[in-house]
Amino acid sequence: MADKKVMVIFGATGDLALKMIFPSLFFLDKEGHLEPELMILGVARARHDDASFADEVQKMMREKAGADYDEATWARFVQRLCYVDGDATQTSTYGKISERLKGFSIELFYLSTSPDFFGVIARNLRDAGLVQSQTRIAIEKPIGHDLASSQDIEAALAQAFPEERIHRLDHYLGKDTVQNLISLRFANTLFEPVWNKDNIEHVQITVAETVGVERRWSYYDSYGAMRDVVQNHMLQLLCLIAMEPPAALDADSVRTEKVKVLHSLRPIGAREVERETVRGQYRKGYTEQGAVPGYSEEAGGGNSDTETFVAIAAHIDNWRWAGVPFFLRTGKRMPARTTQIVVQFRPVPHSIFHRTENLPNRLIIRLQPQEEIALQIMNKTPELEAVRLKPVTLDLNLIEAFRTKRRRIAYERLIFDALKGSTFLFVRRDEVEAAWRWIDRIAAGWKERDMKCLPYSAGTWGPSSAFALTERHGFSWAE
Incomplete structure (x- = not known):
């Protein structure tokens, strides 16, 4: 095997690569986590030579790294960078890659592209003889647009790479707080004995963004919130909250338990979609940034029913x-940017206090804008004349607790593990397909019922039907 090693990034001049992948590699290099001999080859359509490509990466690096940027690390990192321009759908591009990588051990192909290109890139890599015995491939979810397209992509991947060398990324799994869900549940006797239907009343998972679709309109209109966020990030969070204790802390044991959760999800079809789901699309409105356009206006006035x-x-x-019930909610142009999980416990069986003051305990796990875990409990207020209760939060701010540590980009952990060959934080094929089956049934139900998107003003928490959804079950959203 050659002494020289290389990681190849397709889509190397795109937003994801420049804003997340290269900064993550930069920080891994800064902390000594990249092998000294590892080269990084960027592949994209943009016309660049090695030097002009490095200039583009450096420009974004300065912006993304901020105070953590340093010239010494960059001087070392830039020596790793090289570039090939070409269309990933054309076989001639792979001839140029092969020529550039003669004598290299190809460690990892990272596909920072649209899922539409995953299958064709995998086939071209195989046909060009670029897949070596140790070579791995990393792709980012969502994989496909539905179960059928996902299976087509997976078939192409399987012809070029064995399952253990396919790394399916969900960048949420690179977040420390998401990884900490396993530790929180299974390393603390305070939680695991009560983590069940006898003690938990309901669970809420919210992924809210203040931004609109902006420059991603073309991609987003093909996927929508259901395929882009629910199938992708939210089902991962649900699985980690709901799964059984794994037999061991290894990749297959954990992923097997997540698949069991997906298989246990009650199907939502045409008979249930109007009761159990809500679709919405933002209209023009006001946010902290002022007046903002609606979704169709961002598309140039087009008429779209994408949620x-x-x-x-x-x-x-x-x-x-x-x-x-597990309530899932995601949306763009919300009043606040937040990703949080709220686990609401059942009230005490009999309260000796005034019932309006006896609120249920809540465990709140926030992933963004800052990572923290808070336990809301009832406490007596300091008054002489009466016993009154008030919710008090026991707050573990993870940024404050580890303030001497730099807050990592989620991709750092995922790239580090992919380069090592670890599959622990990656998604297995049967997990992807189980998620798509559940999502596809809902989408088919929407179509059968002709369930159109309900409008909501930008800067609000979605259509009023979303509040009726929880109220039908006797609960309210935690804002």
Whole structure:
């Protein structure tokens, strides 16, 4: 095997690569986590030579790294960078790559492209003889547009790479707080004994963004919030909250338990979609940035029924969670940017206090804008004349707790593991397909019922039907 090693990034001049992938590699290099001999080859359509490509990467690096940028690391990192221009759908591009990589051990192909290109790139890599015995491939979810397209992509990947060398990324799994869900549940006797239907009343998962689709309109209009966020990030969070304890802390044991959750999700079809789901699309409105256009206006006045908001009441039909609703909500142009999980416990069986003051305990796990875990409990207020209760939060601010540590980009962990060959934080094929089956049934139900998007003003928490969704089950969203 050659001494020289290389990681190849397709789509190297795109937003994802420049804003996330290259900064992550820069920080890994800064901390000594990249092998000294590892080269990084960028591949994209843009016309560049090695020097002009490096200039583009450096420009974004300065902006992204801020105070953590340093010239010494850059001087070392830039020596790793090289570039090939070409169309990933054309076989001639792979001839240029082969010529550039003669004598190299190809460690990892990272596909920072649209899912539409995953299959064709995998086939071209195989046909060009670029897949070596140790070569791995990393692709980012969503994989495909539905189950059928996902299976087509997976078939092409499987012809070029064995399952253990396919790394399917969901960047949420690179976040420390998401990884900490396993530790929180299974390393603390405070939680695991009460983590079930007997003690938990319901769970809410919210992924809210203040931004609109902006320059991603073309991609987003093909996917929508259901395929872009629910199938992708939100089902991962649901699985980690709801899964059974794995037999061991290894990749297959953890992923097997997540798949079991997906198989236990109660199907939502045409008969259930109007009761259990809400579709919405933002109209023009006002946010902290002032007046903003609606979704169709961002498309240049086009008329689209793509959802920018989804709310779902999901149910997991197994012994642990029977009867406990999981409310999922995601949207663009929301009042606040937040990703949080709220686990609401059941009230005490009998309260000796005034019932309006006896609020249920809540465990709140925030992933963004800052990572923290908070436990909301009832406490007596300091008054002489009466016993009054007020919710008090026991707050673990993870940024404050680890303030001497730099806050990592989620991709750093994922790239580090992919380069090592670890599959622990990556998604297995059967997991992807189980998620698509559940999502496809909902999408088919929307179509059968002709369930159009409900309008909501930018800067609000979605259509009023989203509030009725939780209220039908006797609950309210935690804002």
